[in-house]
Amino acid sequence: MQMPSLSPPSSSLVSLGGFAKPKPVALGGGILVKALYTPNKTTFNDPSDSKMAAATAPKWAQKTITLPPQRRGCHLVTPKILKEIGQDLSGFKCGLAHLFLQHTSASLTMNENYDSDVRDDTETFLNRIVPEGRSAPWRHTLEGPDDMPAHIKSSMFGCTLTIPITNGQLNMGTWQGIWLCEHRDAATPRNVVITLSGI
Numbered sequence: 001m002q003m004p005s006l007s008p009p010s011s012s013l014v015s016l017g018g019f020a021k022p023k024p025v026a027l028g029g030g031i032l033v034k035a036l037y038t039p040n041k042t043t044f045n046d047p048s049d050s051k052m053a054a055a056t057a058p059k060w061a062q063k064t065i066t067l068p069p070q071r072r073g074c075h076l077v078t079p080k081i082l083k084e085i086g087q088d089l090s091g092f093k094c095g096l097a098h099l100f101l102q103h104t105s106a107s108l109t110m111n112e113n114y115d116s117d118v119r120d121d122t123e124t125f126l127n128r129i130v131p132e133g134r135s136a137p138w139r140h141t142l143e144g145p146d147d148m149p150a151h152i153k154s155s156m157f158g159c160t161l162t163i164p165i166t167n168g169q170l171n172m173g174t175w176q177g178i179w180l181c182e183h184r185d186a187a188t189p190r191n192v193v194i195t196l197s198g199i
Contacts, residue, residue: 061088061196064102067180069187072146074111074119078177082170085194090168095198097170099161102191105150105184107157113177126153126183150183157181165198 065084067077081099089097101108112118130149138148161178164171180190
């Protein structure tokens with residue numbers, strides 16, 4: 001089966017310029033895409049064109065933040081992250097925020113931001129499916145009985161998130177939040193590298 005091409009018509013692939021009214025683009029197979037940002041053609045002969053191009057040129061920002069030690073379990077950290085990156089985030093009209101956790105015994109995930117029971121239930125689920133203690137079959141036990149299970153849980157959820165940026169804000173759903181899942185018994189600070197890219 002051949003997949004439909006996801007390339008928009010060539011007429012929409014133009015040089016940097018200003019914002020245009022979004023136009024739906026048919027991609028085939030019944031898929032319709034409406035662009036938030038569509039660049040207009042520019043000639044760069046007019047100084048105002050150059051200023052507009054500079055204003056819409058791609059940009060990057062990166063910051064490493066340290067989240068304070070958390071007890072074992074899943075923790076909503078969206079407010080802490082927004083406090084650290086809010087100023088940089090406000091400079092992006094459209095882009096992506098990439099979060100990378102620099103650890104192998106904790107994880108990042110996106111889930112419910114309202115009812116804390118969801119976080120508690122997730123921790124219960126993780127503890128039931130990944131055995132721990134003397135009866136567990138793990139060879140790696142040098143760092144304690146909770147260490148190997150923490151590595152497995154970290155791989156299950158992963159250490160990265162990518163979130164769209166729209167009009168200076170993380171474009172998450174109403175009930176979505178960023179979780180740090182701490183899988184070790186001994187709490188330690190956790191570092192997250194946050195990279196923002198876009199226009």
